[in-house]
Amino acid sequence: MNTIQEAEKLLAAMTRAEKAQLLQWVVRDLGDAFPGIESKPDVCGGEPCIVRTRIPVWVLVQSRRLGISEADLLRSYPTLRAEDLANAWAYYRTHRDEIQQQIRENEEA
Secondary structure (H helix, E strand, O other): OOHHHHHHHHHHOHHHHHHHHHHHHHHHHOOOOOOOEOOOOOOOHHOOOOOOOEEEEEHHHHHHOOOOOOHHHHHHHOOOOHHHHHHHHHHHHHOHHHHHHHHHHHHHH
């Protein structure tokens, strides 16, 4: 049995929570790769944004802090999908200081 087959067998025996934790470890192990989040110098000043949009992660995080629900965010931004919000929250958990700094900078502007 090769490593992939062993992993497949272990995965089949895991709970959803264990699989989610494993997925987080794999993403961390792969580096700063965050699916659904991109930073390009020519888009929103290089701030991390949701792919396919110009919606910065900090805008979504600040909206949530202000009490706007995910359902309201999805209604307000029709191009957003639920998975985009999950990606934004994951990015924020890993890059908290960066996003908080962007929020502060945009509040001062």
